[in-house]
Amino acid sequence: xxxxxxxxxxxxGILVSVLGQVLKHSGRExxxxxxxxxxxxxxxxxxxxxxxDLFETIQRLFSI
Amino acid sequence: xxxxxxxxxxxxxxxxxxxxxKQQFATAITICAGIIIIGLAMNKLGDVIYQIKEIERxxxxxxxxxxxxxxxxxxxYVAEFGSNICKDAGCGAVANQIEFFxxxxxxxxxxxxxxxxxxxxMDGGI
Numbered sequence: 001x002x003x004x005x006x007x008x009x010x011x012x013g014i015l016v017s018v019l020g021q022v023l024k025h026s027g028r029e030x031x032x033x034x035x036x037x038x039x040x041x042x043x044x045x046x047x048x049x050x051x052x053d054l055f056e057t058i059q060r061l062f063s064i
Numbered sequence: 065x066x067x068x069x070x071x072x073x074x075x076x077x078x079x080x081x082x083x084x085x086k087q088q089f090a091t092a093i094t095i096c097a098g099i100i101i102i103g104l105a106m107n108k109l110g111d112v113i114y115q116i117k118e119i120e121r122x123x124x125x126x127x128x129x130x131x132x133x134x135x136x137x138x139x140x141y142v143a144e145f146g147s148n149i150c151k152d153a154g155c156g157a158v159a160n161q162i163e164f165f166x167x168x169x170x171x172x173x174x175x176x177x178x179x180x181x182x183x184x185x186m187d188g189g190i
Binding site for chain 1: 071074079085086088096099102103131134137139
């Protein structure tokens with residue numbers, strides 16, 4: 001869990017920006033936008049459980 | 065301790081190139097770095113809070129103030145974390161809203177303390 005999550009997100013980010021540039025220069029604007037949207041949703045799917053887990057732990061610890 | 069610093073530095077180096085065109089991935093990287101770093105300290109935090117709850121037993125009558133104190137610390141941490149992330153992402157307005165909401169929650173939690181102080185002063189006739 002620790003560090004490879006950051007590497008995965010960075011990899012997806014770099015891949016999406018490269019793909020976006022390629023698609024943009026070859027004239028397919030919509031696909032570039034769709035690729036960046038898909039990358040963003042994928043990253044959100046990875047990160048949101050951790051955020052929820054963190055806040056749930058804080059709530060349990062501090063008995064809020 | 066070194067692990068936390070190294071994770072933070074790695075995350076910043078990975079987020080820097082992404083900040084230029086794909087801002088949202090940089091924000092995702094900073095969020096997840098923050099979560100990992102606080103995750104390292106979570107079990108130590110649990111021990112500290114367990115010790116604080118031990119101390120609570122000796123206070124007797126005033127023991128529920130420790131509970132309120134812990135709640136305030138928790139609310140502060142969550143509000144601070146949320147607002148700093150929004151500030152990094154560039155939305156200062158949302159960050160201020162989160163901080164303002166945190167302040168209101170703290171005031172609402174700590175009302176019993178204020179009332180008990182006033183009662184103490186009134187009864188004590190100081």
